[in-house]
Structure formats: C-alpha cells, structure tokens
Amino acid sequence: MWTFFKAVIQKLSPVQIIIGYYFIAVTVSTLLLSLPIAIKPEVRWTFLDALFTAVSAVSVTGLSVINIVDTFSIPGIFILMFVLQFGGIGVMTLGTFLWVILGKKIGLKERQLIMTDQNQTQLSGLVKLLIQLIKIIVIIEMIGAIVLGIYFLRYYPDLNQAMLHGLFLSVSATTNAGFDITGQSMIPYKGDYFIQTVTILLLILGAIGFPVLIETKEFLSNRARVYKFRFSLFSKITSVTFFGFVFGGTVLILLLEFNGFLAGKAWHEAFFYSLFMSSNTRSAGLSTMDINSFSEPTQLLMSFMMFIGASPSSTGGGIRTTTFAIMILFLWNFARGSRSIKVFDREICEEDIYKATAVMLMGIVLCFVSIIVMTITEDFSLTQIIFEVCSAFGTVGLSFGITPDLSTTGKIIDMILMFIGRVGIVSFLFIMGRREKSDNYHYPKERIIIG
Amino acid sequence: MWTFFKAVIQKLSPVQIIIGYYFIAVTVSTLLLSLPIAIKPEVRWTFLDALFTAVSAVSVTGLSVINIVDTFSIPGIFILMFVLQFGGIGVMTLGTFLWVILGKKIGLKERQLIMTDQNQTQLSGLVKLLIQLIKIIVIIEMIGAIVLGIYFLRYYPDLNQAMLHGLFLSVSATTNAGFDITGQSMIPYKGDYFIQTVTILLLILGAIGFPVLIETKEFLSNRARVYKFRFSLFSKITSVTFFGFVFGGTVLILLLEFNGFLAGKAWHEAFFYSLFMSSNTRSAGLSTMDINSFSEPTQLLMSFMMFIGASPSSTGGGIRTTTFAIMILFLWNFARGSRSIKVFDREICEEDIYKATAVMLMGIVLCFVSIIVMTITEDFSLTQIIFEVCSAFGTVGLSFGITPDLSTTGKIIDMILMFIGRVGIVSFLFIMGRREKSDNYHYPKERIIIG
C-alpha cells in the first residue's frame, strides 16, 4: 500500500503533485466546513455552498456565497481560520513543515516540489527557509491578533468576543483571505484609522512576497554589516511595483472620486478610503465601503489592479507584480529600440520575458473567455461581471455583492478562476501541456510582417 | 527652398516621413471636404466634423459624425472617394506611383520608406510591385463598380444613380472604408445575397493583405509550372488567420444569436447575417443590421474581432492577424514546453515574437486607457464604449451609432485610435521612442520569479 502510494507520487511531476494537494485541501476543507458542529443549527447548507466556501478559503480569495457570521458556529469559524492558514501559507509549505517536524529528510524531489509552488529558483537552504517563513507568518499573525484584540475591547466589551474578532481579522488580513465575521467586511470600522492602518500593514506583509520578508529579516539582522548584503533583483522589482500600485491606485481613486464618492468628505477620510481600497485590490479584498458607490471608471481601474494581483510567492493571486513589471519594461525598451532590459544594475533573462508574456496572455484569454461566458449566463451588468472575474482571478474577493446570486455556471467559473489565480498561471500552463521536450529538429527561419 | 526641403526630408526617419504624409493627407482632405462645392448648401459643417470625417476617410475607418448622403453634394462624394483611395491604397503607395509616373528614380531612402509603411521585408523589386498593386486594386474596384452598377439598376432605375451607387460601394468595400451613401449602411440590401456576396469578396481582397494578392497573381500566372513557386510563410499565416476569423466568427454569431436576433429567421437569412457581420469585423465595417439588436456577448465578441483587425499591408487596422497568430502559437508552444515556434515547415524568428508581444501589449494599453477615459467623459454604456474603441482602433467603423453624440474628448480619442490603428503600432512605437541604439554595456543577468 505505502509502496504503491510512494510509486504513484514518484511518477507524478511536481506540478501535478501540487495540484493534487490543492484538490485534497479543498476536499478536506469542504468536509470540515460541512461538519454539523461547524454550522449554526438553523442554516441550510448546500454542497455547492460548502464547495465554493472551501475553494474560496483554500485560495484565500474571500468571495462568498454566504454570510460567514450567520452561517458558521464558533467552532466553524475556527475551522475556517485553520483552512485559511492552509491556503495562505501554502499547502506545500505546510506539507514540508509536517515532514520536517516528523523528522523526515527532504530529498531533491520534495525540494523541487516546493520550488515550483513558491517559485523559488534556488534549491539550497529551502527547508530551513520554509520553517523561517512559517515562523514569520505565525509571529505576524499573533502580534496582529494581540494588538487588534486588545483594541477591539472598544467595540466588543466581552474579552472573548474582542479576542475572536482580533484573531480573525489578523489571520484574514495576513493571509489576505479577506473573509469577515462582522457580516459587512470593514464597513463598521470605516472611521477607525488605527484598525485600518494595522490591517494594511498586515496585508502588505502577506502579499509582498515571502522572499522579500526573508531578505528584509536577513538585512535587519545584518545591520552591523558582518557581511555584504544585497537585496535580490526580484525583491526590488516586486516591491517597487507593489507599492507603486498601492500609492498610484490611491492617487487615481482620489482623483476619480473627487467629485463622486469622496465629495464632501474631509481630506483624511478621502485619503483613508482611497488608501484602504487601493491596498485591498492587491489581494486582501477587505472593504470599508460599498463598491457600488464608486463610479464606473474607478470600478474598472480596480478591476485592472486586481487582475495584476500581488507578488509571486505570496498569499495573493493574479498575473503577479513581476509579470506586469517585465511587460512594461519590455515595452519601454522595445519602443526605444533596445533589445535588453536593464534594471537596478542587472539584466532580465530572455527566459523570464517569455514566461511573463505567456502568463500575461493566458491571464487575458482566461478572463476574457470568463467574462463572455458570464455575460451569457448572468443577468448582471458588464462592469459587475468584469469586476467579479478580476476579483476571483486575483484572489482578491472584492465584489458588488453579486456572488450569492450567480448561476451555478457563474459560481463554477469563479471557482476555476480562484483556483488558477492561486496556483499561478505558470503552473497551470504546465498542467495543460505535456512535459518539457527537447527540440530535435529545426526548420529554416522565415521573417513575417507584424502589426 | 527646394534644397532646404530636401535637407529636411533627408534628416527625417522613414517613420517620421510617413507620419508627416498622413498629417498632410488629413489636412488636404479636411480642406477638400470643406470646399463649398463639396457640401450641400443647407448643411452646417463645423471644423471638428470636417476633421473627423477626413481622419476617418484617410484611415478608411468609416466611423462618422455626419450622414454622408445628407451632407455631401455629388462632387463631395467624388472627393470622398478620392480620399478613400489615398487612405486605402496607402499614402506611400500613391506617393511612389506619382514619383514613378513623374519619371523620378526611386532611391534606397524612398524604398525604405515604402518598406516601413507596407512593412515589406525585401527591398528589391518594390517599385515594380507597388505599381502592380495599384493596378490590381484599381482593376478590382472597376470590376466591382461595373458589376454592382449594372445590378443596382434594379434599385435605382436612373443609370447615373445606379453607377454612382455601384462605384461608391465598390470603392468603399475594396478600400474597406465602410462609408455608405444609402444613409443606413447595407440595411437596404439585407435580403440581397448577390450584393452581399460581391461586397464580401471585395472587402476580402482589400483586407487580406497586398502580398497575398501579389503572390496569388504570381501563382496563377505560373500554373504551367515554369518555375517552383512557394507561398511565403506570411501569406499562409495571415490567410489562415483571416479566414479563421471570418468563419469562426460566423459560427459563433450563429450560436450566440440563435435564440436572439436570428430567432425565427430562415437558415439562409441567419447564415448571411452572420457571415456578413463576421466578415465586416475584419475591417470594412459595413452592416446589414443594427448592432443594438445583437446581444451583449455577440457585441463583445465582435469588439474582440475588431481589435485584432485585418492583415498587415492591407487596408485594415488593429493589431493585425499575424500578431494574433504568433501570440496563440507562442502560448501553445510555451505550454508544451517548447522554445521554437514551428509552422508550415518553417520557424518563426525570435525578433518577430518580440515584435508581436510589443504590438499586442501596446494595443491593449491603448484601448484600455481609451475605454477608461471614455467612461469618464461619455454617458454611454461600457459595452457601447468598448465597441466604439475597438472599432476605431481596428479601423472598422461599425458602431452603435453613438459617434455623432460623443463629446469632443471622445471624438478626439476616436481620431487618435483611427490614426494609430491605420499607421500600425510598430510604426507608432518607433515614433514615440528614439532610434535604434546599440547596447554598448551589459549588466549581469539575474533570474526573477514570474506569475
């Protein structure tokens, strides 16, 4: 039995194993979230609801066909937080962690596996690194939970209540899940800048990408300059792009809604609404207002920002910041007639330009087809559908509130998008295709006319 | 004076000269179309109307803020046809033709110039080729005009009337301009399959790409197999993609409108509506029905098809068929883990993959920004705006009929899109950037994490 299982595992490619894990995680989560103790007694809970909630939780998207606080009992909420950890930290990371604490040695095959999931390009030290990661995430969550829990005593005089709200928000923000137990996302705290600031810090730590966290930790512990430390090109590119989107988005929302939703609001109110909503399009998907109140251009801008998503190797989805950055750099250099992309005193590999092109294209194809199908099957406006599709693909979870009213087809499309958004398009493309082949033959090259 | 002029010309790059020519063509056309004899006496004609009509005519788009037949006198209609020839055959082609008939030798500089406009990759024999082209186009137009003119006696018993309608439709279809003098596009002929078939044939000849025409002519004149003839890779790729869109589009419209616009229609009616509308999204923009009658998915599908556009080196616009084909082939091969794109026993050059990527990206950026701006400035639905933007960029000219009611900003956006769509993004990118530079220095390459 065990030998058979092992043989099967060894026959599968890393990508197939990851997909397998995700499927198992979704199945287990669906079962757990369907347990009688998880659900409030009066709630009718269909299989599709349970499956959708599990997919949304494992992919830390936060789109929801039900209201969490009305559906789940206290044990159910804890089960949900447990599932969010699985999704947020990554099935593979947790799997590795289990192997490590069970005392098993991790061989090359398993390391490759982690490498593909978190997209790491260096093998060495990965196991140590993953343990570090989990430590970092759990420590962040715990600090967030304590700070928010104590602060929440203002809102919920009962200590258990306050701590539960603090813990849930901290986990939901750090894993960028975006679920809420208030029943209306962050709207109850729309005037509370302390909670919003803490939430933004937590979601950034979750969405900026694990390598950035690890490198920052190394940088800080090396302040005495024991050795020469350099941030990787990846960390630089993804951080600049990430914060570019956060602040660029804030400014654009301010400008677009100046005479709209933000009209008549004080400058600090306007600023915090814009900053909070902009930050949350990266991946978290929490909200201090009703998306319906924004004007159409803002809604489309946010759709675009959600389509891009967060950093690779983070709790976020979408085509990822680096893909976008490479495409913009490529376009800029192409227009200047330059062949090589130089940035931060380094050059981008052609391999990565190809990869980014494929990811970008596939993301566009996927979302476009989803949008077309949903205009056929759903009765909502085009803007609402575009927003929903980009939100699912970016594993963001913001919505016009149409998710519960989608047709079964619409819900299935949402689930597929959340899954691919979380797994990442590079992995997805390799599942679709066959394994890497060597080209044994060539034809003569011939130029053709383009655009 | 002449020496000064010559010196200026020689300092400019081919791309800059082409742009210059287009600007001159637009200016001259605006003036010609504003002549008192061109306009009916009772018509009020603003500068913006005249400019918009000139840009639309030179770029053979056919979007219109006015009704042609109510605005122009008979001489005006002939001036318009003259402008369409300028746009359709290409300012450069006509320029070369003039040089040739004026007995001037064409030097390398001028040949390069034509090369960039029509994107030809081989220099030799280009002048001879261009003359052939103009001959072919004019012959096609004349045959079309005679066939349609005689047939039109059914509709217009007056011979002059019938011939005018025949000539105008033939020119409008062959140059893919899509203007009409019926006042309601091809709706009066919605039941006339003969006119529709002739129109489709003419528009295909104009939009399939000049190299395909030339090669087909060579192939036909070589039926005795005097020498070994081979269609170029370009001709094969663009033809397959072109007809793929025509027939794929027909089938999809049939399926999408089966229970919608086409419900209750006979099979031949349904087929001809679908075929005609699908063919016209390539570039011509003539219409046998009101776009408002289609359902939203069909409208979005047509927007996508217009965004792609026609073949390079044709009378059409958009990102062009070859760009789309390369991107799909690239994605397919990437998913299979293969580095080289093999098609029709040839391999695609990396250079062309880069070019296609840049064109695709720039097209998306351009249309996306235009759509966002128009949702701010215009009061129309998102679907109508997307359709209008794709129609202008693809120089197609189909519309919900909103063009006359656009704000000045909206009209200016339309004009910019028609201009870039016609000139082509490759040329446009080179205007924006500086000239090709050699990279004299390099940095170490560093891999980053993508998607």
Ligand SMILES: [K+]
């Ligand atoms: K989320």
Ligand SMILES: [K+]
């Ligand atoms: K047209």
